[in-house]
Amino acid sequence: MTRTTQQLLADRARLMGPNVSTFYEEPVHFVRGEGVWLWDSEGRKYLDCYNNVPHVGHCNPRVVEAICRQAGTLNTHTRYLHDGILDYIERLTATMDPSLDTAILTCTGSEANDIALRMAEAVTGKRGIIATDATYHGNTSLVSQLSKSNIPTVGFGLGQYFRFVDAPDSYRHPNPDGAIFAAHVAEQIERLIEDGTGFAALVVCPYFLNEGFPDIPDGWLKPIADVVRKAGGLLICDEVQSGFGRTGTHLWAHEKMGVVPDIMVLGKPMANGHPVGGVVANRDIVAAFRKGYRYFNTFGGNPVSCAAAMAVLEEIEAQDLQANAKRVGDHARKRMTTLAAKYDIIGDVRGSGLIFGAELVKEHTNKTPASNMTDRVINAMRSRGIIHSKLGRHKNTLKIRPPMPFSIENADLLFDTLDDVLSEVTR
Ligand code: PMP
Numbered sequence: 221m222t223r224t225t226q227q228l229l230a231d232r233a234r235l236m237g238p239n240v241s242t243f244y245e246e247p248v249h250f251v252r253g254e255g256v257w258l259w260d261s262e263g264r265k266y267l268d269c270y271n272n273v274p275h276v277g278h279c280n281p282r283v284v285e286a287i288c289r290q291a292g293t294l295n296t297h298t299r300y301l302h303d304g305i306l307d308y309i310e311r312l313t314a315t316m317d318p319s320l321d322t323a324i325l326t327c328t329g330s331e332a333n334d335i336a337l338r339m340a341e342a343v344t345g346k347r348g349i350i351a352t353d354a355t356y357h358g359n360t361s362l363v364s365q366l367s368k369s370n371i372p373t374v375g376f377g378l379g380q381y382f383r384f385v386d387a388p389d390s391y392r393h394p395n396p397d398g399a400i401f402a403a404h405v406a407e408q409i410e411r412l413i414e415d416g417t418g419f420a421a422l423v424v425c426p427y428f429l430n431e432g433f434p435d436i437p438d439g440w441l442k443p444i445a446d447v448v449r450k451a452g453g454l455l456i457c458d459e460v461q462s463g464f465g466r467t468g469t470h471l472w473a474h475e476k477m478g479v480v481p482d483i484m485v486l487g488k489p490m491a492n493g494h495p496v497g498g499v500v501a502n503r504d505i506v507a508a509f510r511k512g513y514r515y516f517n518t519f520g521g522n523p524v525s526c527a528a529a530m531a532v533l534e535e536i537e538a539q540d541l542q543a544n545a546k547r548v549g550d551h552a553r554k555r556m557t558t559l560a561a562k563y564d565i566i567g568d569v570r571g572s573g574l575i576f577g578a579e580l581v582k583e584h585t586n587k588t589p590a591s592n593m594t595d596r597v598i599n600a601m602r603s604r605g606i607i608h609s610k611l612g613r614h615k616n617t618l619k620i621r622p623p624m625p626f627s628i629e630n631a632d633l634l635f636d637t638l639d640d641v642l643s644e645v646t647r
Pocket of ligand 1: 327328329330331333356357358359425430458459460461487488497
């Protein structure tokens with residue numbers, strides 16, 4: 221059955237319930253993808269500057285072949301012995317600090333964060349979790365409490381265990397000081413201890429990606445990790461968005477920020493769209509969790525998922541995609557800086573590798589977010605065949621996070637179009 225856009229919208233509301241969100245004033249109906257390109261149902265081609273899940277490109281042949289081969293051979297679960305999961309974890313952990321040597325595979329980033337928090341409880345015997353104020357770590361009862369801006373009105377009373385600190389904002393508070401952030405974390409740790417909750421962990425995206433990827437110098441998280449460990453807590457780095465070479469300079473953003481987490485959480489790009497997430501930690505931490513919770517995940521770590529995830533690692537290496545992210549990201553940042561000199565609406569240019577963007581403001585002196593204008597830009601780009609979005613505390617930061625094979629030529633098309641759109645919307 222092929223529906224029109226109007227029929228699709230009506231049937232979504234009828235069959236999926238109300239309030240299922242879509243992107244854009246005119247939602248898009250994609251029917252095919254290849255590399256960095258997407259096609260809609262009318263055959264129109266779009267440059268994908270948004271999707272990080274198809275990390276090595278939409279319908280990447282190596283991943284498709286790996287999935288098909290394994291799906292045509294065997295798919296079961298981790299209660300049977302299989303090489304696939306072991307080969308994958310061995311190859312994945314070989315890219316990390318030797319202390320991160322053991323993994324649990326899940327189907328989503330939410331499940332992986334949920335496990336990470338429970339690991340921290342199992343190890344410390346405490347439940348107090350500190351997170352940043354404008355982040356997102358997932359949708360389970362436990363981790364949905366971490367989205368301070370959108371805390372659910374229900375949630376089994378779990379909100380009592382969470383405390384928040386402001387994420388760094390390099391635009392409004394230039395040169396954010398890691399020591400000040402560490403002091404805020406220390407303050408919240410004190411409160412958790414005083415009220416009897418106790419401190420279990422700090423959870424952060426090491427590149428603060430959902431918060432608008434502030435410009436912070438490499439090594440920035442070091443004093444924060446020291447405070448956390450001195451208090452007997454664990455550092456959880458949620459690398460669901462920042463990992464697998466996205467920042468261009470490092471495979472893992474925690475390396476860029478100068479720390480080794482106790483627990484690392486993975487998801488989204490891990491298997492190029494096949495649902496795979498994971499938690500990586502030291503064997504003792506994993507053992508404490510497994511002892512505390514008799515954990516089993518029916519689909520997590522199944523042979524097909526592992527084949528897909530392995531193909532992603534192979535492709536990143538074979539195509540040198542981290543180096544590509546650095547090269548194209550550097551070019552993109554230069555082009556965005558050139559646009560910033562031309563258009564007053566661009567208040568700040570940020571990013572590293574293939575996560576980059578600009579904060580749009582009404583005027584430079586008071587830095588008031590131009591949130592409505594940001595929506596206009598995104599919709600105008602979509603109507604010109606360029607797909608991207610927005611994020612950050614004020615939802616006024618252009619979020620550009622394409623599949624990793626994104627080229628200089630793709631970046632030039634994006635910025636030539638953005639130039640046209642900005643001249644139109646600011647006219
Ligand atoms: N952590 C971060 C940083 C995320 O951005 C997301 C998803 N946007 C999640 C966790 C949750 O992942 P999933 O949707 O796979 O559960």
